[in-house]
Amino acid sequence: MSRRVQGYLYLALAMVTVGSTVIASKLIASGLPPFTATALRFALALPFFFVLMRASGARLPKLSGYDRLILFIQAGAGSVGYTTLLISGLSLTSAAYAGVIIGTLPVVSAAISILLLGERPQPALLLAVALAAAGVFSIAFAPGAAGGSLAGNALIFLAVVCEGLFILLNKRLKTEIAPLAQSTLMTGIGLVVSAVPAVFEAPLAHGFSPGAFAAVAYYALVPTVGGFLLWYAGAERVSGTEASLFTALAPVSAVILAFAVLGEAVGLNQIAGIGCVLAAVLGLAFAGGRAGTKLIEER
Template sequence: MSKQVQGYFYLALAMLTVGSTVIASKLIAAGLPPFTATALRFALALPVIFLLMRASGVRLPKLSRHDRLILFVQAGAGSVGYTTLLISGLSLTSAADAGVIIGTLPVVSAAISILLLRERPRRALLFAVGLASAGVFSIAFTPEAAGGSLAGNALIFLAVVCEGLFILLNKRLTADIPPLVQSTLMTGIGFVVSLIPAVFEAPLAHGFSPGAIAAVVYYALVPTVGGFLLWYAGAERVSGTEASLFTALAPVSAVMLAFTILGEPVGLNQIAGIACVLAAVFGLAFASSRTEQKFIEGR
């Protein structure tokens, strides 16, 4: 097996784990409060990631006050905000609908860059935003088709916005932080941030569902730790453009897993929605690769 094919295999598995977080979050939502589940997820993942960091020999670079603030906000938005909103949204809507909405992340991230960084939008990006919006609208306003709700879909979209902010803020860091170190920091800070509101949820009073606990353990060890290792193992074997294309597999795997594991119906609205989202992501990636190629040829 060639190095490139190995990269494709690892990236595909990584995105399969990302899609499975939707299923895990659906199970968690039925048996645990969102902040409690989030704190437990980070508590389980942190020792494993920390040991991986120590084993690899990487060290935490000296961080400025600016970077420390950025990391704190990143953890609050991308780690805690994303997870709690995802779990909260899935207590109201279907995993299939959530999978479609989560697939808009690359397009939402690009749109946030336009709004907050005042980047000039390209025609391809505007077209991708339109396609992705059509995909979301195809399921957002027909929630009864698969047991969803408009409120739940809105919470899922807010989770995507939080993750988009995480990506945007990562561009504002001045220090070069190795991925494994940053993952450790996000997990540690996320644990502290989620622990405080988790106390007010009084988790002991709610009781614990064995299925929800099992889903949290899975979320902590497989997507959080395993997904990280798979993604970077694959990303180092292929180009950045090739790696970005594999993010389109996450919503596909989420919808398919919702059908096979949870037994949720997948209707024409989900199929149309995921087709629009995939077209938007692939179109945006293709336009980016064309721009990059022209830049290289012009040098």
């Protein structure tokens, strides 16, 4: 097997793990409060990142007060905000709907850059935004038979916006941070940020669902740690543009897994939505947009 084909395989598997976070979050939503689940996820993942840091000889960089503040806000938005909103949204809507919505991340990230950073939009980006919007609208306003909910869909979209802000804030860092070090920092800070509100959820009073706890463990070890390793093993074997194309597999895997694992119905509106989102992400990737490659770092 050639080095490039190996890269494609690793990237595809990484994006399948990203899609599976939707299924895990759906299971978590039925048995654990969102902040408690998020804190548990980070608590389980952090030791493994420390082991990876030690094994690779990586070191945490010296950061200015400004960069520390940016990292804290990033962790609050991209790590804690994304996960808690995703879990909360999936308590109200279907995993198949959520899979379509999270697939818009590369496009939403590019749109945020235009709105907040004043970047000039290219025609390909404007078309991608229109296609992604059409994909979301095709499902967001058609709740019902497949377990959809407008409120739940809105929470999922807010989760995507939080992750888009993470990517935007990453451009504001003055110190370049290696991916492993940044993921370790995000996991550690995310644990601290989520642990405080988790106390007020009184998790012991809710009890622990074994299925939900197993889903948290899966989320922590497979998409968060395993997905990180797969993504960067693949990314070092192919070009950045090739890697960005694989982000389109995340929503597809989420919808397929929602059908295969959860037994959710997949209707024409979801198929149309995923088609629009795929066209948007692929078009953005071919145009050179790489915002979606950050998707794996906090999953």
